[in-house]
Amino acid sequence: MTDNIKELVERFQNRLNEFCSNQYKEVHMRQEFIDRFFEILGWDMYGDRVTSFINREVILEDKVQIEGKTKAPDYGFYINTKRQFFLEAKRASLDIFSDKESAFQLRRYGWSA
Structure with missing residues (x-):
């Protein structure tokens, strides 16, 4: 697990200018890093291990x-x-x-969780 996380960190560091450009959108960050990070941690990101939507571990656009x-919020x-x-x-x-706005958005979600 730690090797996989290390690979994600190294990929980000090695291509920092690309990932921090305005052309690299939130959706790309989600697909390339966030989803993979939580998969490595063992979360079922796409409902592959359940038979019902209601039992999912991760709900996108919760x-x-x-x-x-x-x-x-992007993920629940x-x-x-x-x-x-x-x-x-x-x-x-x-x-x-x-x-x-981003800081306020995060606090609103945290307060409501």
């Missing part, structure tokens, strides 16, 4: 109610149908420390 509105992680946490993906070029 739903949460915030101030009466339905929002869709579940154990025995109980939500454990959300994950909100961002493109690598986004500075999460200075982008106020």
Whole structure:
């Protein structure tokens, strides 16, 4: 497992300029790194080990109610149908420390989890 994570880190470091360009979108980050990272950790990212959607460990574009509105975090992680946490993906070029909207979005999801 650690070798696989190390490979992901090395791939990112070796191609940092490419991944941090504005052309490399959030969806690419999700496919190439986030999904693979959680697969390595043992999460069933695509429902391959369950027979029903309701029993999935990971729900993409999950739903949460915030101030009466339905929002869709990129990932909801579940154990025995109980939500454990959300994950909100961002493109690598986004500075999460200075982008106020992203920081606020993350806090809203965390508060509502």
